[in-house]
Amino acid sequence: MSAKLKVAILGTGFMGRTHAQCWARVPEAKIAAFLETPERAKEAAPLALRYGAKIVTNYEDILKDKEINIIDICLPTFLHKDFAIKAMEAGKHVLCEKPIALTLKDAKEMIDTARKTGVKFMVAMVVRFFPEYKATKELVDQGALGEPRIARAYRIGTFPVWGVKGWFGEQKLSGGVIVDLAIHDLDYLRWLFNDEVDRVYALSPERKVVKDITAQDHAIILLKFKKGTIAYCMASWAYPPSKKFTTYFEVVGTEGILIVDNLSTAPLKVWTKEGETFLQPVPKDGYQLEIEHFAECVLKDKEPLVKPEDAYKALEIALAAVKSTYTGKPVSLPLPVEEVIL
Secondary structure, three states: OOOOEEEEEEOOOHHHHHHHHHHOOOOOEEEEEEEOOOOOHHHHHHHHHHOOOEEEOOHHHHHHOOOOOEEEEOOOHHHHHHHHHHHHHOOOEEEEEOOOOOOHHHHHHHHHHHHHHOOOEEEEOHHHHOHHHHHHHHHHHHOOOOOEEEEEEEEEOEOOOOOHHHHHHOHHHHOHHHHHHHHHHHHHHHHHHOOOEEEEEEEOOOOOOOOOOOOOOEEEEEEEEOOOOEEEEEEEOEOOOOOOOEEEEEEEEOOEEEEEEOOOOOOEEEEEOOEEEEEOOOOOOHHHHHHHHHHHHHHHOOOOOOOHHHHHHHHHHHHHHHHHHHHOOOEEOOOOOOOOOO
């Protein structure tokens, strides 16, 4: 049976390979092509061979291919806008790695193009899809913890050295640890509480742990939501390679407390007046569930869980946090669309 979804993955780095593994498990999908630069095409050839796909070095060839109906963008952030807009204008559905862009103006242009062309457009805010985080959302929505009051989120690891030409290390190219990494939790918190952030205050040390980079490598962020909930986020690229990538999330409500810990054998723990509940790991991870969800949205004409406007809001919060680290002052939202912060 011929696959209904023909996918072109842009980029064969860490995320491109991660997405490829997931697409290969979607029965209705077939990876048709990988886009790479001429310099990296030979290195990427075994990956394409593994999935029965071809390596393409000219993006126009992918855009002109009428069989390809999904483009999965796993390129450096500073390339997202141009590649996404060209794909949408060619009538392709677009899944784009986070963050959506580096400026609100670029993000808005991408969203406007998606609306104009009518294609599906989702930014890969993968944390929403991890089972323990999804279960947390369901519990909070059900009122299992009462009314949320305080949340804490940690996302810490080593510096991502896999970026081509060290682009992660350039603040203007990656947005640093806040825009690239903390944005996961900023998006999740907004979704979890179904509320908008009113004010942001953040700090990032001037003396970096990672040498020879301009990007911020560690940050702490305080968020005040309009309904009064307060959240604390810490994100870091400053840990040694020997430290396993760590995520931790905690929410305290009027009736209980919940903890998500990726290093625990029971990643989700809930304590209420009735006692404690543990959730064990499940077979599929967030990346697989995210890819399957987007495939379903295209096949069944559904609205993605992560709307383009959600990606815009997450970027806005992240940029406000970066601005706060620059000014040393709290920053109120919304930000002007035209404001350039990085």
